[in-house]
Amino acid sequence: MAGYSCPFCGTASAGDSASCPGCGAPVDVQRKVTASGWIELPPAADLARIQCGRSSLQIAGTLVPVADFALAPSEGLYFAHHELLWKERQVQLQRTGMRGAWKRMLAGLPVHMLNATGPGRIALSRDAPGEMLAIPLHQGHAVEVREHVFMVATSSVTYDYFMPPVWYVTQNGDERETHFPLGMLMDRFTATGGPGLLLVHAHGNAFVRNLAAGESVLIKASALLYKDVSVAMHLHFEYVQRKGLVSWLTAGWNLQRYLWLRLTGPGRVAMQSAWGHHHDPERGIVQSTPATEHYW
Amino acid sequence: MDAYSRIVCQWCGNQNTSPTQCSSCGAPLDVKDMVTESGWREAPRLRDLTEIRFDNSTCQVEGELVPVVELSLAQGDEVYFEHHVMLWKQDSVPMRLVPTQGPKRSIFGLPHLITAATGPGRIAFSRDASGEIVVLPLHPGMEVDVREHAFLLASSRITYSYVRIKGLANLLHGGNGMWLDRFVTTNAPGLLVLHGYGNVFERMLAPGESIDVEPGAMLFKDASVTLETEKIQLSSGIFGGSSMYVAKLTGPGRIGIQSMYHHHAGGE
Numbered sequence: 001m002a003g004y005s006c007p008f009c010g011t012a013s014a015g016d017s018a019s020c021p022g023c024g025a026p027v028d029v030q031r032k033v034t035a036s037g038w039i040e041l042p043p044a045a046d047l048a049r050i051q052c053g054r055s056s057l058q059i060a061g062t063l064v065p066v067a068d069f070a071l072a073p074s075e076g077l078y079f080a081h082h083e084l085l086w087k088e089r090q091v092q093l094q095r096t097g098m099r100g101a102w103k104r105m106l107a108g109l110p111v112h113m114l115n116a117t118g119p120g121r122i123a124l125s126r127d128a129p130g131e132m133l134a135i136p137l138h139q140g141h142a143v144e145v146r147e148h149v150f151m152v153a154t155s156s157v158t159y160d161y162f163m164p165p166v167w168y169v170t171q172n173g174d175e176r177e178t179h180f181p182l183g184m185l186m187d188r189f190t191a192t193g194g195p196g197l198l199l200v201h202a203h204g205n206a207f208v209r210n211l212a213a214g215e216s217v218l219i220k221a222s223a224l225l226y227k228d229v230s231v232a233m234h235l236h237f238e239y240v241q242r243k244g245l246v247s248w249l250t251a252g253w254n255l256q257r258y259l260w261l262r263l264t265g266p267g268r269v270a271m272q273s274a275w276g277h278h279h280d281p282e283r284g285i286v287q288s289t290p291a292t293e294h295y296w
Numbered sequence: 297m298d299a300y301s302r303i304v305c306q307w308c309g310n311q312n313t314s315p316t317q318c319s320s321c322g323a324p325l326d327v328k329d330m331v332t333e334s335g336w337r338e339a340p341r342l343r344d345l346t347e348i349r350f351d352n353s354t355c356q357v358e359g360e361l362v363p364v365v366e367l368s369l370a371q372g373d374e375v376y377f378e379h380h381v382m383l384w385k386q387d388s389v390p391m392r393l394v395p396t397q398g399p400k401r402s403i404f405g406l407p408h409l410i411t412a413a414t415g416p417g418r419i420a421f422s423r424d425a426s427g428e429i430v431v432l433p434l435h436p437g438m439e440v441d442v443r444e445h446a447f448l449l450a451s452s453r454i455t456y457s458y459v460r461i462k463g464l465a466n467l468l469h470g471g472n473g474m475w476l477d478r479f480v481t482t483n484a485p486g487l488l489v490l491h492g493y494g495n496v497f498e499r500m501l502a503p504g505e506s507i508d509v510e511p512g513a514m515l516f517k518d519a520s521v522t523l524e525t526e527k528i529q530l531s532s533g534i535f536g537g538s539s540m541y542v543a544k545l546t547g548p549g550r551i552g553i554q555s556m557y558h559h560h561a562g563g564e
Contacts, residue, residue, distance in 0.1 A: 046338070047330055060332045062341075063361075063426060064494025064556040068332050081540055086509040086553065095530035095538060112538075114530065121334045125555040129426050129494065 007031045008041055008208070009136050017049070022136040024048035024059050038207040041270075043131050050134055052154050052197040055118060057134075065132040066125045067152060067199055071118025078159070079152040080110040083124040091120035100161075107184035109147055115155065124152050126201040130274070133206055135198040135226070137191035145226040147183035149200045157196035160188045166221065166235055166261060168288035170281055181221035181235070181259060181278045188229070200225060204274030211265025218260040223275035228267030235291035236260040257282055262292065307340050308433050321431040322346040322357060332497070339430050339496035339552070348431060350451055350487035353415060355431075363429045364422040365448060365489055369415025374452035376412040381421045381448055381491075389417035396456065412452065421448055423491040430490040430552065432516070434481040439519035441476040446490050446515055446554075454479045454486035463525055478519065490516060494556030501547025508542040512557035518549030 004015025004027060011022025019026050024044030032040040044050075044059040054072035059065050066085055069077065078096065087093075094115045098104055101111040116122050126132075135143060137157055153159065166182040189198050202225055211217065211231060218236055227233070238258040259280050263269050303312045306329045310320035317324050323340030330338040342363070348355045352370035357363050364383060367375060376394055385391075393409045413419050432440065434454060441459065450456065458475045479488050492515050501507065501521060511525065526544040545551050 047332060049333075056333075058332050058334075060330075060336065060338060060497065061495030061555050063428070066495065066497070066555045068334050068336070070333060084510055084540075084542075085513055085555065085557070086507060087542075089506055089508060093528060093530055093540075123334070123336075125494070125557075127556050129556070 008039070009134070011136055019045045019048035019050075021049070021051045023134040024050045034207075038209050038271075041131065041133065041206040041208060043205075044134065050197065052136075053156070053195070055154070057197075059132055059134070061125075064125055064127075064129055066123050067132060068121065068123040069116075070121050071116065073119040074117065076115055076117040076155040077122075077152050078113045078115045078155060079124055080150075081112070081114050082110075083126060083151055084114070085123045085125045087116070087122040088120040091122045092117045098159075104161075104185065107147060109161075109185060113159070124199075126151055128201070128203055130201055130203045130272070131206050133200050133202055133225070133270070135200065137189065137196045137198055139191050139194055142188060142190035142229045143198065143226050144229055145187040145189060145198075145200055146222075146224045147185050147187060149202070149225055150187050150189075151199040151201050153189055153198045154196045156191060156193035157198055158190045158192045160190070161185045162188060164233065165289040166233060168235060168285050168291070170283035171286045172281075172283050176286065177281070177283075179278075179280075182224065182233075182261060202270075202272040204272050206270055206272055208268055208270040210268050211263065213266040214264065215266075216262050216264040217269070218262055219269075219271055220275055220278070221259070221261040222278055223271040223273075224261060224263075225270040225272050227263060227269040230265075231267035231269055232264045234262055235288060236262040237285075237291060237293040238296065239293065240296045306337070308431075310433065317343065317346060319349055320433040322348040322355075323431075336497035336499050336553075339428055339492070339498065342429060342431070348487070350433070351453070353451075355487065355489070357429050357431075359422075361426050362422060362424075363427075364420050365429060366418065366420040367449075368418050369413065371416045372414065374412050374414045375419075375449045376410050376452060376456065377421060377449040378445070378447070379411040381423055382411070383420040383422045385413065385419035386417040389413050389415070389419050394456075396458070410456065421489075423448060425491070425493055427491055427493045427554070427556065428496045430492055430496050430515070432488040432490065434479065434486045434488055436481050436483050436485055439478060439480045440488065440516055441478050441519055441521075441523075442488075442490060442516045443514055444475050444477060446492065447477050447479075448489045448491045450479055450488045451486040453484045454481055454488060461523060461525075476523075490552075492552070492554035494554055496552055496554050498550055498552040500550050501545065503548040504546065505548075506544055506546040507551075508544055509551075509553055510557055511541060511543040513553045513555070514543050514545070515552040515554045517545060517551045520547075521549035521551055522546045 006020040009023035058068045164186040240256040305318035307323040308321040353373045
């Protein structure tokens with residue numbers, strides 16, 4: 001099996017181990033693609049071993065997986081403090097403040113990260129059932145990750161965040177309310193110090209697909225896990241006319257509104273199957289980021 | 297002695313005559329022993345409908361996401377449990393209340409009365425969360441401490457008591473709770489069944505060996521393992537620092553942790 005290329009992350013390897021050394025995906029399972037084109041990411045095999053620089057990690061457990069790192073001397077990683085499960089006593093922890101603390105606090109994001117430096121072992125887990133996705137990043141490669149999905153990244157990966165162009169404002173009388181279906185902020189990870197590794201947590205199962213240039217797909221905003229920077233996104237509203245008694249009873253809101261996130265290629269997108277429902281108040285929209293709409 | 301008499305269960309140490317699963321704890325014997333490179337052993341993923349014997353009764357573990365423990369109690373065999381973990385039972389199974397060592401546990405949200413069910417008949421238990429069932433057969437003379445609310449059931453040959461986790465740091469900052477349930481066997485073996493949120497891992501600590509664990513992740517430990525809540529100072533350059541608290545566990549003895557350490561009501 002020389003010259004094996006992982007169909008999920010693209011990492012080349014000899015293929016003689018049970019799992020991909022880049023993302024932990026099993027090498028002996030057939031790639032499952034739905035009829036609609038989504039690739040079902042196989043959960044990392046239990047005790048799958050992933051190499052990142054001189055350090056390595058094992059993904060243990062299948063229900064609420066644990067990322068068990070063996071850090072080489074002077075190599076490190078960063079994460080939010082609540083992900084820590086256990087550590088050896090020689091692993092050094094240091095706190096790092098994030099820029100824009102006030103904005104991050106408003107968005108419910110951690111304002112500090114913990115840096116762990118080797119040598120030693122440290123393990124992290126997210127407090128929810130689901131899958132752990134390892135995303136190997138090549139030098140210069142970047143991905144954009146929905147907030148609260150990020151688990152841990154190696155220190156060769158730069159962390160930044162931005163306000164995604166996905167929000168709208170509703171008005172009820174004098175009261176205006178801004179809604180962020182994708183969250184207020186979005187994380188961007190770039191491998192700037194050489195190849196790096198990023199781990200994200202998916203609630204439920206994870207699926208990816210590669211969008212061709214100009215190809216688009218509509219997904220629920222909170223189902224998005226991550227996307228390539230090249231993938232454009234904007235809001236899309238669909239309206240369905242209510243008829244008869246229902247229309248009379250709901251006068252003033254006689255259109256049923258469906259809110260989508262439109263993703264347009266080229267690039268890779270990933271989604272999770274368990275997603276938090278975004279409550280749409282169905283009030284009139286008075287302002288929004290660029291959006292398309294369709295009436296049925 | 298037949299060909300399989302030397303199969304020793306890696307989880308509970310029982311010698312088995314069955315080629316497939318341990319008769320004492322239900323662990324599959326025909327799958328690889330799962331130990332991480334860092335030394336944590338995964339709790340054996342019990343096969344659906346695994347059957348385990350204790351006293352003259354049997355215990356079957358059903359389901360995998362939110363597993364159910366179903367007991368077929370023999371005449372006179374008894375188990376005790378917290379009442380809210382009971383899923384169903386036959387009409388004929390009698391129940392009684394067993395007082396613990398005083399009502400002070402109620403102040404901290406723990407039941408001061410536990411419920412006992414006596415055979416003959418069938419009764420089933422489940423905890424209301426996804427996770428793993430951990431079957432711990434206790435040999436005579438063992439003492440195991442379990443995090444509060446993690447215990448699912450125990451056979452009546454096991455003595456139930458509790459110990460307070462000492463230290464102001466634990467009271468103010470620990471995530472271990474105020475008490476640990478202590479299960480002790482004297483002359484006879486017994487069966488203790490726990491529920492761990494997410495996946496469960498265990499390891500043996502050598503005498504004096506220590507490890508830092510997220511306080512809410514500690515599931516069980518031998519009574520010989522000491523537990524202290526310890527502050528880790530986090531420096532952040534010229535602007536000073538802050539701190540976080542971990543549970544410092546020091547051997548000798550066995551410890552178990554769970555990977556989901558805080559019960560989620562659901563979703564994000």
